[in-house]
Amino acid sequence: MDKAPILSIQNLRRDFKMGEETVHALRGVSFDIYKGEFVTIMGASGSGKSTMLNILGCMDRPTAGHYILDGEHTEKLKRDALARIRSQKIGFVFQSYNLLSRTTAIENVELPLLYNSRISSAERHRRAVKALEMVGLESRMNHLPNQLSGGQQQRVAIARALVNDPVIILADEATGNLDTRTSYEIMMIFQELNRQGKTIAFVTHEPDIATFSGRTITLRDGLVKKDVINENIQDAKAAFEALPPPEEFEE
Amino acid sequence: MSPITLIKISLRALLRNRMRTFLSVLGIVIGVAAVITMVAMGEGSKKSIKEQMTAMGTNAIIIMPNRDRRGGVQTESTESLEEADVIAIRENATYINGVSPMMTVSGQAIVGNNNSPTTLSGVSSDYLKIRNYEIEDGVMFDDDADRMAKVCVIGQTVIKNLFPEGNPIGKVIRYKSIPLKVIGTLKTKGSGDFGQDQDDVIFTPYQTVMKRFSATTNIRQIYANSIGEGYAEKATEEIMGILKERRSWTKPTDPFRVFTQEEMIQMVTSTSDLLSLVLTAIAGISLFVGGIGIMNIMYVSVTERTKEIGLRMAIGARGRDILLQFLFESVIISLLGGAIGIALGIAASEIVKNFMNWPMSVSITSVIVSFGVCFATGVFFGWYPARKASRLDPIEALRFE
Numbered sequence: 001m002d003k004a005p006i007l008s009i010q011n012l013r014r015d016f017k018m019g020e021e022t023v024h025a026l027r028g029v030s031f032d033i034y035k036g037e038f039v040t041i042m043g044a045s046g047s048g049k050s051t052m053l054n055i056l057g058c059m060d061r062p063t064a065g066h067y068i069l070d071g072e073h074t075e076k077l078k079r080d081a082l083a084r085i086r087s088q089k090i091g092f093v094f095q096s097y098n099l100l101s102r103t104t105a106i107e108n109v110e111l112p113l114l115y116n117s118r119i120s121s122a123e124r125h126r127r128a129v130k131a132l133e134m135v136g137l138e139s140r141m142n143h144l145p146n147q148l149s150g151g152q153q154q155r156v157a158i159a160r161a162l163v164n165d166p167v168i169i170l171a172d173e174a175t176g177n178l179d180t181r182t183s184y185e186i187m188m189i190f191q192e193l194n195r196q197g198k199t200i201a202f203v204t205h206e207p208d209i210a211t212f213s214g215r216t217i218t219l220r221d222g223l224v225k226k227d228v229i230n231e232n233i234q235d236a237k238a239a240f241e242a243l244p245p246p247e248e249f250e251e
Numbered sequence: 252m253s254p255i256t257l258i259k260i261s262l263r264a265l266l267r268n269r270m271r272t273f274l275s276v277l278g279i280v281i282g283v284a285a286v287i288t289m290v291a292m293g294e295g296s297k298k299s300i301k302e303q304m305t306a307m308g309t310n311a312i313i314i315m316p317n318r319d320r321r322g323g324v325q326t327e328s329t330e331s332l333e334e335a336d337v338i339a340i341r342e343n344a345t346y347i348n349g350v351s352p353m354m355t356v357s358g359q360a361i362v363g364n365n366n367s368p369t370t371l372s373g374v375s376s377d378y379l380k381i382r383n384y385e386i387e388d389g390v391m392f393d394d395d396a397d398r399m400a401k402v403c404v405i406g407q408t409v410i411k412n413l414f415p416e417g418n419p420i421g422k423v424i425r426y427k428s429i430p431l432k433v434i435g436t437l438k439t440k441g442s443g444d445f446g447q448d449q450d451d452v453i454f455t456p457y458q459t460v461m462k463r464f465s466a467t468t469n470i471r472q473i474y475a476n477s478i479g480e481g482y483a484e485k486a487t488e489e490i491m492g493i494l495k496e497r498r499s500w501t502k503p504t505d506p507f508r509v510f511t512q513e514e515m516i517q518m519v520t521s522t523s524d525l526l527s528l529v530l531t532a533i534a535g536i537s538l539f540v541g542g543i544g545i546m547n548i549m550y551v552s553v554t555e556r557t558k559e560i561g562l563r564m565a566i567g568a569r570g571r572d573i574l575l576q577f578l579f580e581s582v583i584i585s586l587l588g589g590a591i592g593i594a595l596g597i598a599a600s601e602i603v604k605n606f607m608n609w610p611m612s613v614s615i616t617s618v619i620v621s622f623g624v625c626f627a628t629g630v631f632f633g634w635y636p637a638r639k640a641s642r643l644d645p646i647e648a649l650r651f652e
């Protein structure tokens with residue numbers, strides 16, 4: 001692991017003003033993530049996971065505290081500068097896939113590169129094909145989202161998060177809408193990406209998903225409750241194969 | 252984002268909602284089509300009038316007495332034109348190469364059982380040159396030899412009316428019971444879409460009219476021909492100078508009015524210009540209404556696609572990228588409406604031209620201006636919806652259902 005963290009947050013706070021009241025979603029969160037780490041973030045509903053991930057993804061700004069991504073201070077950046085960071089340094093995977101409807105898989109994957117004028121359309125296509133190959137969907141390149149299963153749609157979304165070669169992939173309950181078998185398949189992809197050197201921060205509710213990662217940070221009421229290294233990382237592929245076969249329905 | 256990508260995205264979004272897109276541009280389509288058609292109508296009549304006036308003689312200058320207007324009543328000016336004026340102009344004017352009085356007599360020309368309700372024009376031989384007439388058969392009368400002679404030169408319509416069997420040279424027509432011998436015929440000049448038949452003419456020496464028909468030496472109009480294009484003004488000044496000198500004129504107002512061909516064209520076309528102005532106003536209003544339709548549909552589109560906007564922003568689109576995307580969309584809609592409107596307008600013009608025999612002339616300017624105005628409409632009315640889209644918060648937009 002590198003000495004300097006790829007991502008560093010210090011005493012991160014986020015308040016939401018709701019009329020008279022103020023909701024303290026984050027009350028001072030600090031941690032570092034190093035290059036090549038696969039971190040899962042857990043915590044009860046409302047503990048602030050999504051709020052934190054949105055800040056890490058530069059879609060939101062902290063009320064207080066510091067956030068340094070790839071050596072760049074982001075707290076003071078303007079809208080356009082944040083958009084540039086999202087475009088060049090971040091890959092985001094959502095719970096509900098968020099693919100553009102009536103747009104083919106490959107076009108969905110190419111989308112982030114459209115906002116980087118330095119990439120030619122040929123290069124865009126080449127990279128999108130490569131990203132789809134990494135998630136095993138090169139054969140579904142020209143399918144529309146509604147012609148794909150939930151798991152396949154999420155794989156397209158992962159390819160889209162990969163295509164700009166981000167410094168970190170952020171996933172907010174990326175397996176939340178999927179059954180166990182499909183979730184494990186998705187985790188196989190994340191583990192493979194991590195093996196290839198990708199840094200990943202993955203929010204999840206499910207403890208078994210957390211066992212596939214090398215480190216788990218647990219939030220409670222907007223604070224880090226636990227931050228533990230996982231000594232016994234499970235292999236998603238093995239776990240997938242150990243699952244009982246899909247139920248067969250009798251005629 | 253490259254313009255081509257933007258156009259692709261916009262076209263896809265528009266094609267997705269074909270019917271809605273069509274309905275939203277209907278206002279613009281109708282507005283543009285109406286403008287193209289009406290301008291074609293105005294331009295057509297303008298052109299036709301111009302053609303006709305040019306056929307009359309490009310260098311023609313007309314001199315007539317100035318009528319005083321006092322208290323709204325038109326009174327005949329005391330100054331009148333006479334033969335001596337014609338002679339003075341012919342002898343002294345240097346910018347003139349032809350001059351002819353014009354004295355008209357209304358009545359019927361009769362040959363046997365045939366008659367023709369043709370105005371008799373008393374002119375001099377220069378008149379042919381001034382008005383671009385040419386002799387077909389026979390000769391034009393000579394100003395000296397045929398002074399007061401009972402002769403005439405007739406146009407093709409008159410030949411058709413009076414001499415159905417043809418060959419009129421040497422025959423005699425009766426005008427107000429005075430016999431006039433036909434010594435020449437005119438080549439056909441045709442007629443414009445408006446105004447009278449230019450072949451329905453009978454020319455006779457002006458002295459013949461003075462002596463035998465109207466018993467007056469007053470000349471109503473003098474026609475002259477300037478030596479070329481661009482000399483009209485000089486010729487006019489010169490003529491006025493000659494006429495004033497003959498009368499030792501000292502009053503500040505001119506005794507006569509002099510029209511050049513150019514002025515007459517301007518007079519006629521200024522009416523068309525006013526029409527054009529009114530049409531432009533109508534166009535402006537209809538495009539404004541059409542623009543509001545586009546603004547409305549763009550607001551709907553932005554709201555509908557809030558989630559898409561959120562996603563695009565989340566993966567790196569700047570506000571500017573979103574703004575451009577929606578601006579392109581509204582511009583493409585309005586240009587599409589403009590293009591359909593132009594096509595419809597041209598089609599309508601063709602229909603009016605072919606089935607109603609109205610002279611139509613689709614003006615390139617109106618097509619270009621329509622297109623330009625549609626572009627401006629798209630930018631203007633697309634701006635606010637696009638800006639609204641560009642200012643959305645990505646997280647909130649993504650949460651939108």
Ligand SMILES: Nc1ncnc2c1ncn2[C@@H]1O[C@H](COP(=O)(O)OP(=O)(O)OP(=O)(O)O)[C@@H](O)[C@H]1O
Pocket residue numbers: 016017018023024025043044045046047048049050051052
């Ligand atoms: N835009 C907002 N306005 C007001 N309050 C908010 C907003 N977003 C989050 N909150 C509040 O902040 C707290 C943390 O919310 P957050 O969405 O981060 O929780 P979470 O850990 O992601 O929960 P879950 O597991 O249910 O997704 C909650 O109390 C929530 O109500």
Ligand SMILES: [Mg+2]
Pocket residue numbers: 049050051
């Ligand atoms: Mg959440």
